[in-house]
Amino acid sequence: STNTGTNGSGAEGEGTNTEETAGKQEVVFWHAMSGELETVLNDIVADFNESQENIEVKPIFQGTYEEALTKFNTVAGTEDAPTIMQTFEVGTKYMIDSGHVQPVQKFIDEDNYDTSQWEENISNYYSVDGEQYSMPFNSSTPILVYNKDAFKEAGLDPEKAPMTYSELKDAAKKLTKTEGGETSQYGFSILNYGWFFEEMLAEQGGHYVDNENGRSGNATKATFNDELGLNVFNLISDMHKEGTFFNVGQNWDDMRAAFQSGKIAMYLDSSAGIKAMVDNSDFEVGASYLPIPDDADREGVIIGGASVWMSSGINEDKQKAAWEFMKYLTTPEVQAEWHVKSGYFAINPAAYDQDIVKEEWKKYPQLKVTVDQLSETKKGTATQGALISVFPESRQKVVSAMESLYQGMDPKKALDQAAEETNRALEVANKKQGN
Numbered sequence: 047s048t049n050t051g052t053n054g055s056g057a058e059g060e061g062t063n064t065e066e067t068a069g070k071q072e073v074v075f076w077h078a079m080s081g082e083l084e085t086v087l088n089d090i091v092a093d094f095n096e097s098q099e100n101i102e103v104k105p106i107f108q109g110t111y112e113e114a115l116t117k118f119n120t121v122a123g124t125e126d127a128p129t130i131m132q133t134f135e136v137g138t139k140y141m142i143d144s145g146h147v148q149p150v151q152k153f154i155d156e157d158n159y160d161t162s163q164w165e166e167n168i169s170n171y172y173s174v175d176g177e178q179y180s181m182p183f184n185s186s187t188p189i190l191v192y193n194k195d196a197f198k199e200a201g202l203d204p205e206k207a208p209m210t211y212s213e214l215k216d217a218a219k220k221l222t223k224t225e226g227g228e229t230s231q232y233g234f235s236i237l238n239y240g241w242f243f244e245e246m247l248a249e250q251g252g253h254y255v256d257n258e259n260g261r262s263g264n265a266t267k268a269t270f271n272d273e274l275g276l277n278v279f280n281l282i283s284d285m286h287k288e289g290t291f292f293n294v295g296q297n298w299d300d301m302r303a304a305f306q307s308g309k310i311a312m313y314l315d316s317s318a319g320i321k322a323m324v325d326n327s328d329f330e331v332g333a334s335y336l337p338i339p340d341d342a343d344r345e346g347v348i349i350g351g352a353s354v355w356m357s358s359g360i361n362e363d364k365q366k367a368a369w370e371f372m373k374y375l376t377t378p379e380v381q382a383e384w385h386v387k388s389g390y391f392a393i394n395p396a397a398y399d400q401d402i403v404k405e406e407w408k409k410y411p412q413l414k415v416t417v418d419q420l421s422e423t424k425k426g427t428a429t430q431g432a433l434i435s436v437f438p439e440s441r442q443k444v445v446s447a448m449e450s451l452y453q454g455m456d457p458k459k460a461l462d463q464a465a466e467e468t469n470r471a472l473e474v475a476n477k478k479q480g481n
């Protein structure tokens with residue numbers, strides 16, 4: 047089964063929005079939650095619908111985050127646009143620039159809604175120029191996941207996950223099993239997905255683009271190809287050359303299957319994948335913080351996952367109905383259920399005081415690790431994440447650069463190329479926006 051929105055598979059909705067059902071205000075909700083996540087989401091929606099006389103929320107799965115955004119693009123600004131759209135974090139600026147979204151700030155103000163109950167680290171990400179654009183919903187961060195049984199077998203302390211690049215390299219060497227030129231177990235792997243690079247850069251306090259990650263002004267240039275970005279690329283390249291790193295490709299399912307089958311002993315995953323991993327592995331699974339370079343200060347992680355957006359240009363009663371649903375999603379009770387069943391963070395930390403969370407943390411201490419890593423994150427423009435309209439495109443360039451490392455490309459050259467391509471995309475986008 048799939049666990050995260052980046053890894054969509056399953057039945058997709060038709061994407062057409064039907065009229066009001068039985069006099070109820072229909073709220074069409076496009077999302078990218080597949081597998082078990084979709085079930086949990088549908089349950090929450092069903093509970094909401096049951097509690098409402100006049101509102102009916104209709105969730106429609108639209109594929110991966112990338113696929114859903116492409117579909118949104120084709121209907122944004124028309125009457126076929128969904129009332130609510132789930133978009134991954136790196137689509138934030140893209141959504142704002144689209145001109146087809148209604149910032150939820152309007153409803154926060156009209157309703158005197160208290161957003162201080164939201165986790166600041168999370169809501170900050172979706173707040174631009176003092177305005178809350180979207181409502182945080184499913185937030186995740188990457189974590190290091192490791193096979194504790196393999197650690198024991200290799201003579202490593204299963205309670206001590208590697209925290210630095212040197213420790214990671216050493217552990218990976220001990221965990222790698224090679225016989226007659228065949229490697230049956232690799233020490234480490236990272237999915238070819240730009241998110242992991244973005245996070246490992248932020249951990250060191252690095253910026254992805256100029257103008258303080260596009261937060262103090264419009265970004266004009268990529269900065270991720272600096273020394274800090276190079277640390278990450280060098281790590282991957284070195285470990286790959288040493289034979290301790292396995293290239294799993296771009297598919298989340300393949301990566302998780304490689305871990306479960308014992309092909310890799312450590313890898314990076316979304317915090318939203320940890321619970322299913324613990325449940326579905328026949329060995330003990332550990333979770334820990336992202337490793338950092340030996341001499342770096344730990345800055346923390348950027349909020350990943352997605353938030354929910356409201357379309358503009360649609361009936362205001364529909365928007366109000368959507369806002370009711372959004373408020374419901376953020377209650378401590380719903381967030382507690384969402385956190386324990388999905389593994390995503392509670393965007394309302396009061397959820398962590400709910401009994402079901404306390405019980406679950408006893409059973410799955412790995413869940414708490416993910417919350418600790420986030421709460422220890424230092425506030426700043428590095429960990430707030432970059433704000434750029436061409437982020438989804440730039441991410442693809444970084445993915446290609448990561449892939450070229452396995453063909454033996456020089457890490458600096460690979461990274462520079464991704465940066466140049468990002469610069470070109472930024473230039474085009476800025477011209478279009480008249481900046």
Ligand SMILES: O=P(O)(O)OC[C@H](O)CO
Binds near residue numbers: 050052053186187318
């Ligand atoms: O797979 P998710 O939902 O944890 O999200 C990971 C990334 O942040 C998506 O951009």
